[in-house]
Each structure stands twice: as C-alpha cells, then as structure tokens.
Amino acid sequence: MSISVEGLRRTYGDLTAVQYLSFKVSPGEIVGLIGPNGAGKTTTLRALAGILRPTAGRVLIGGFDIVEQPLDARRQLAFMPDEPHLFEYLTVEEHLRLIGRLYGVADVDARAQPLLEELELVGKQQALPGELSRGMKQKVVIACGLVRNPPVLLFDEPLTGLDPIGIRRMRDTIVRRARNGAAVLLSSHMLPLVQEVCTRVVIMYRGRKFADGTVQELAERVELHQADSTLEEIFLRITGHDAPAGEA
C-alpha cells in the first residue's frame, strides 16, 4: 500500500481539525479528497507530507512511518500545495537542480526537459518566480514534484490559477502518472474533474471521513440511483446541503 492513514487525528489548541481518519491509496489509484472549506483536507495532506505532526494516529508513505522514518517517507512522496512556495532568487531551472540535489536525482537535466515541455514551461527556464504568473508558479511547483518521479503524489488544489488548457494538460499529467504506478491523492473543489479522473473518492466533513468509495458506490449509498448522478449531487446529499426541488 502506498498511502496508509490509520486513525489520524490533528488538533490546533482546542480545535480538532481532523479526527480518527483512516483510508488507503494503492499504486495506480487516484483518490479524490473532497469536502467543504474547513473540512480538514489541507491539514490531512500536510500531515501526510510530514509538514504537520499528527496528534494521534499513524501515516505510512510507501511503507515508511512519516513520524518515525521521516526522511525515507519524504523520499517517496511529492507534495504540491495550493499556494506555490518558491525561492524568489532561484530560476525555474535552478529550482529543479536544487530538488535534484536534495533528492539525489543524478539525471535531473535529462528528466527536466520533457517535463518542462509537458507543463508548457519551455522558454521560462531562466525566469525568476517574480516574472511568472500564479499559474506558471503552480506548474513549477508541480514540475519540482514530478521531476524525481516519486511513487506517491499529494496534490492540494493543483488546478488553481491554471487556464482551461493548463487544466486539461494537468489532468492528463496526473492520469499518466497514476497509470505508471503512482498513488495519487488529490484534493480539489472542482468536483466534475474529480469525478472524471479519480478512481475513488473520500469525502470529509468537519474533520471526519463521511464517505469513501467509487462514485457509483457513493451514489447507491445516498440512494441516487440514476446512471448520470454527478459527484456534486452526491456530495451535497451526503453532507446534507441538498435542497428538495422548489426550495432552492
């Protein structure tokens, strides 16, 4: 199992952001992590990436405990946060070289070129982050994550700031990585996209796991038996925010 979360709990003072969360993601799977604002999605992803320490519970990344064996676990994963964090004084190419050095990627130059083409960053290699748009910065962060081809990919709102073509390309990139055997955990508010690319969905609400399954399974659970039920309808029904016809 590439990602294994067992009874994860995380508190901030008196506030419990995530409580007793458990799920697994296998190689080749794309699991969508969805929920309303404040549901605990980002906290979960940060705990999985080793940025936040779990208050309780266990997180295994590629079989390594993120708390007990943090360095081994971090080598297995790439975390792409919703807000791109880049060094203002390093160019795009230098960011990739830095990552190559820190993760021990010997052929970083050879890997970088096709990746830059895939993410439409060709011609921007020598640009500083200050010269890039938000969407471009987001692509640089994703390039830094993908350049070392890790078996676990964590995406937090990866499509924020991307144009429609960028969104389509990013979707293809994520699917291709999963087909190559990566375990992908994707948090997004773009439910049609989640429905399109994800093999399974975990719905979080107020820090808890509300549902876990394929779109078909979730639709059956909330008695939405139509073949064309959307994830949005399922999500609203599960979280109790759907209004009967005529009341909306």
Place this chain on the structure above:
Amino acid sequence: MLSASLYVVRCTARNRMRARLRRLREPRYLVGAIAGFAYLIFTLVLRQRAYGVTGGGSGGLAGGAGLAAVALAAVALGSWAMPFRSALLEFSSAEIGFLFPAPLTRAQLVLYKIIRSQTTVLTAALIMVLAYPIGSIVARLRALVALWVLLMAARVFFGLVSVGRRASASDPMLLRGVVAPALFVPAAGVLSVLVPALSRVAGRPDADLFGVVAELVSGVHAASGASLSAWLLWPFKVLVQPLFASTSGEFLLEFGSALALYVALALWLVVADSYSTDDHGAVIERTTTPSATVRRSYVARRVGWRLGAAGWPEEAFLWKGFLQTFRTVDRQVLIRAALLLAWLIVTTFFVTRSQGIVLLVGVAATWGSIFSLLMLPQVMRMDMRQDLEHLELLRTWPVRGGAVLRGEMLWPSLTVIGIAWVFGTIAMLTSVASSSRIPMPDRVAAWMAFLALAPGIVAAQYTVHNGIAVVFPGWIPLGPSRPRGVDAAGQRLILLLGTWVGLLVALVPGAIVVAGLSWVARPFIGSLVLPIGAVVTMTIVMGEVWVATEVLGRVYDRLEITSIERPD
C-alpha cells in the same frame, strides 16, 4: 471623506491595540513586554540622571535652531536622491480594492493617506521624546507635538519630492513648475550657508582636518544668521523652531507657524499630485503586478556556479545563499551599507583627530572587524530566520535537521568571516604606521589569532540565532515588516542578550584550555601562544557548533508551520 478616514484610523488603532493586548496572554509576548518596559524605564531613569536634567524645557538648545534648519534643508535636498518612493502616495491592496472604485477624487485619497499616517508619525515622535532626556512633563509634551508636526511636514514634503521625481517629459510643464520650488528652495538655502562657510575654511590653510570640520560647522552656523540665508532657510526654521521654544507661550506662537506651514505643504502636495499623470492605473500596477514588485529585489544574473547533482546537502544551501546574495539588487541594502561605512569613517575621524590617513583607515578597519564579528550576524539573516517563510517547502525535503541548520548557516557565516578577515588584515597592515609600543611580532600574533578565532565566533553566533529560530520561531519576524510594540522590542532585546550570552558560554571551554596552555607554553613560545590558543579555541567552538546543530536539528525536525507567525 474626512469622517471615513477618521473611522479607518480609529478602527485600525483600536484593533491593533486589542491585538497587542490579546497577544500578551502568550508567555513569549508577556516576557517580551516585561523586558521591553523594564528597558524603557531603566533607560529613562538612567538617562535622566546621567544628563542631570531637572526641569524646565529644551531652551538650552535655542542656539542650535539655525544649524537644525540648515540640517533640515540638507535632508530635504538629499531626499531628491533617495532611491525609494514616498509611502504617502502608495496604496495597499485593500485601499485599492475599497477606495479606488469609490466615488472619491484623487485629492480626497491623498488627504486620506495624510490623515492615515498621523498615528504612525505620532508613535515615532513619542518614541523619540521618550528616548531623549527632557525634564518636565510639559516640556516632553511640547517636544512631542513639535516633533509630530516636523515629521508630518517631512513626510508630506517627501511625497512632493516623489511626485516631482516621477514627473517625466510627458507631464505638463505646470507640474514641473509647481514642484520645482521643492528642489530649488532647499538647494539655495544649503548653498547660501555652504559657500561662505567654505570660503571661511579656505582662509585657514594651516588647519588640520579636525580644525577644518570645526571651522566648517561654525561657518555654517554664522552664515545661517545672514539675511539672504535667513530668508531662504525661513521655512525650515519655522518647522524646527517649536523644538527650541523655552516657554509654553513661545512654543504656542512657534507651533502655530509650523502648523500653518505644514497645512500649506499638504495643500501643495494635493495641487502637485492633481497635475501628475501618476493615476490609479499606475499605482495599481506598482502595487499588484508581481513582476513589478519582485524584480526590484532580485535579477536572474549568472553567477558561474552550477550546483552538481551529488554531494552534501549543506552545499545546496550554501549555493542557495550565494545566489541570493549575488542576485540582490535592493538599493536600500546598498544605502544602508554606505551609511554604515560613512558612520564608521566619520566616527573614526573624530576619534583619531586627523593623525594621518593611514591611522584613520587602521582604526576604522579595527572597528569594522569588531563590528563585523559581533553585529553582522544580527543583520545578515540569510539563514533559517529568513527561510522560516519557506518552512512548508523545507519540511518536505529529505534532509536531516542538523544538516539543514548547518547548511542555512554556512553562507552568511562565510560572508561575515570574509568581511571580518578583510577588515582585520587592513588593520594589521596599517598598524605599521601607528606609534603603539606593542612589538610587531606580537601584533602579527594577535592578527593570526583573530583570523583563527573569527570563524568560531561567527559560527557560534549563527548557531544561537538559528537555534532561536527553531526553538522560538514565533519570535522571528517574517517578511519585510517587523512586529511593533514594547513586547516585540523586548523580544528583540532578549534575543540580543541571548546571543551574546550564548557566545560567551560557547567560548568558555576554549578559554579555559587556552588559559592553561598559555600558562604552560608562554615562557617558551612567547606570543605564538595567541594563534595556537585561538586555533584550539576555534576547534572546540566548532565542535560545540556541530553538537548544537545536531541537537537543534532534532528540534527542527519537530517544528511545525503553525508555530511561526505570518506578518500582518
């Protein structure tokens, strides 16, 4: 508009005060506040006693009003060369979002900004008044009001200068005509006192350098009273005069004039700004375009160092720091460095009293080396203190905490050591010209000891600074803004003391070993014991640094982004 501006000022002040009081619930701010207040009271009482001020006012300085007016005119003239813009005409993102679409004229927006800056200026004036030893409460209040009007006038004037500097060939002639007096009046005022003063100095060819400066100052003072100078310097004198009033009646008269001049300056700014082509669009572009704001700080110049694919992670951090330094184009950094150097030279000049240029350079270099060793690690923060901002990224890297800390410290330490070595070597070379009775072999031995010891002293300080950054991350200010308030000042004070105490503690084991070594070996090897002792001490300190970074690295490994404090 006036009521809206006052509403924003009132709400901001109230909310800021509430936030500061609320944060005192946290021990780190409470401890900081106690330290800050203790320092404030200690300083006030001590200075009061040291100066022996018992009452009355600041009338004893009355003779200095002329010189102060000249200095103010010189500052006004110099502001045309400042490489940054006045904050008075810059708008925050929130102001752009709320005020620009509102049905407000540009003049109303400028007035809003002037009103908005009153509290900041008043706070600055208050700090100055508290720091300066003035006897009675009434005299302090007078000084506070006088400083407030002076600083506000200066702020408005700098706004005017910014409008003038932006005036391009495409701007109407009228704008340049309106702004021109802001350049010509201070220039004429300064020249009117400088020319006679210089001719007076020229009449004393036998005077040494110190005598020349003394003559220049007294010449400027005398010339400021002449009719033409008095006329040209009149506006500057009006602004400084309330500071020198000896009675409350005199103060009220002077203050009335200064206030009227300040209002006139504000109106002048509004008129000049109305002719400017610097419209909303230009301001929005300056404020919100990332390329416009970030490009000012860094340029992607080639530095001739390509990071290899394999090697120690510390080297990657060293490379990162190296790139940051050589890509910085922040002119404010250069100005600060130039001012620091100027201060060093001027102070040295007055101490050495012109006993020759070589001695002057030597003393300046000695001070420079001491300053570099003890103060630069506080200033050069290209380490974990800055990278806390990137903690979310750093924490995902598969690098041990100890290696991260050593890597972060490496580049700034090497830079400071290099600077200290250069200053130390200059001091050594120029000491040939000094009349010191210390024999040359002893000086060479001391110099070698300095070279050997400097890395240990610098590394120990950086260890303390980076240790504080990971143990008390909430005390480290992130971004360009600095937390304000007595509690934040107290925190900085504790950090400074902590650094020096940490440095002393780190040096103790080495010092004990060296004392023993010196006692045994000095009779045989003489002053050579100094560099040998320094090497021993440095080795011990470096060992301590290694152990400390390993221990602190474990703290870093548990560090969370929730423990750092984002700037407001």
